[in-house]
Amino acid sequence: MNRAQGKWIWMDGKWVAWEDAKIHILSHVVHYGTSVFEGIRCYDHPELGPSIFRLQDHIRRLYDSARIYRMEIKYPFEEMERTHCEAVVKNELGACYLRPVVYRGFDNLGVNPFGKPVEVAIAAFPWGKYLGPESLEKGVDVCVSSWRRTGPQTTPGMSKAGGHYMNGQLMKMEAVVNGYAEGIALDTQGFISEGSGENVFLVHKGILYTPATSSSILVGITRDSTLTLARELGIEVREQALPRDMLYLADEAFFSGTAVEITPIVSVDRIPVGSGARGPVTKAIQEAFFGVLDGRRPDRYGWLTPVKGTTAAQAAGAARATAVAAGSGASRSTREGE
Ligand code: PMP
Numbered sequence: 001m002n003r004a005q006g007k008w009i010w011m012d013g014k015w016v017a018w019e020d021a022k023i024h025i026l027s028h029v030v031h032y033g034t035s036v037f038e039g040i041r042c043y044d045h046p047e048l049g050p051s052i053f054r055l056q057d058h059i060r061r062l063y064d065s066a067r068i069y070r071m072e073i074k075y076p077f078e079e080m081e082r083t084h085c086e087a088v089v090k091n092e093l094g095a096c097y098l099r100p101v102v103y104r105g106f107d108n109l110g111v112n113p114f115g116k117p118v119e120v121a122i123a124a125f126p127w128g129k130y131l132g133p134e135s136l137e138k139g140v141d142v143c144v145s146s147w148r149r150t151g152p153q154t155t156p157g158m159s160k161a162g163g164h165y166m167n168g169q170l171m172k173m174e175a176v177v178n179g180y181a182e183g184i185a186l187d188t189q190g191f192i193s194e195g196s197g198e199n200v201f202l203v204h205k206g207i208l209y210t211p212a213t214s215s216s217i218l219v220g221i222t223r224d225s226t227l228t229l230a231r232e233l234g235i236e237v238r239e240q241a242l243p244r245d246m247l248y249l250a251d252e253a254f255f256s257g258t259a260v261e262i263t264p265i266v267s268v269d270r271i272p273v274g275s276g277a278r279g280p281v282t283k284a285i286q287e288a289f290f291g292v293l294d295g296r297r298p299d300r301y302g303w304l305t306p307v308k309g310t311t312a313a314q315a316a317g318a319a320r321a322t323a324v325a326a327g328s329g330a331s332r333s334t335r336e337g338e
Pocket of ligand 1 (some may be wrong): 039168194195196197198199217218219221222223256257258259329
């Protein structure tokens with residue numbers, strides 16, 4: 001993967017040149033992984049211009065992640081929304097990736113995070129296909145990881161926290177050294193959990209399955225979008241505990257995530273998934289998903305926030321109003337658990 005490169009990064013109220021966006025080496029985050037973050041994509045929509053996908057849901061998850069770790073984000077929601085839009089404009093970007101991060105900075109060493117300042121940065125930069133340019137069509141080969149996802153009694157999986165990704169790195173490294181694109185972890189009970197940075201879906205006898213929130217998953221926003229679009233397509237969906245065997249017996253499988261979007265899984269542990277190529281349900285969901293992003297389908301749920309010409313809050317309001325006017329009755333509450 002190429003080195004990320006943008007122009008400006010917002011750091012606690014200031015736009016700092018990319019090269020100068022630095023923190024002190026003794027910052028708490030460097031030693032103890034004390035951060036929460038998001039990965040967000042902006043798409044170049046033909047009518048709306050650059051538009052951020054599910055910005056409000058991502059920002060809400062950022063606040064939720066911080067809340068679990070008792071980190072107070074000192075900026076109001078609307079300012080965070082606006083700043084994400086500004087990050088795209090200021091960096092003169094169209095389609096891109098946004099990375100907000102909230103972390104504990106420097107005060108003194110010691111595990112106790114209290115008293116260490118909570119700082120916020122927002123970066124925007126170009127980013128291509130996470131698992132390679134052909135992965136969306138050709139799919140990827142994956143393995144079941146020998147590493148388990150951490151249990152709910154160890155780290156809170158619903159927080160997208162930096163430190164949690166040490167576990168994900170072990171999964172990813174093991175997969176890569178063994179020649180796989182990605183690893184899928186089981187939860188502490190042995191049920192399917194997720195990839196190092198993606199949720200997992202399976203199609204079996206026409207039903208779409210994905211692990212429930214009790215299987216130590218990050219509750220993905222793309223997962224929620226997938227469930228919403230699948231229901232719209234008339235596909236039966238089930239969120240439940242899934243034994244590992246289902247990976248080998250599935251007719252189709254795919255990953256969902258901001259980085260991977262919807263990426264087919266074509267083999268697990270060298271056993272082909274179904275026919276060993278992208279299947280029809282995966283393709284239909286991809287078309288529905290990318291259709292919203294490239295303007296071929298209406299944005300029924302107000303998922304897109306255009307970055308230009310208006311404040312983010314106004315844009316989000318307009319998008320929701322359009323969604324309601326379109327008769328979908330949809331709102332931001334499509335998020336898991338709401
Ligand atoms: N699980 C993990 C561990 C992740 O890092 C991600 C990426 N944020 C996901 C699932 C997918 O979440 P989302 O669709 O919100 O990007």
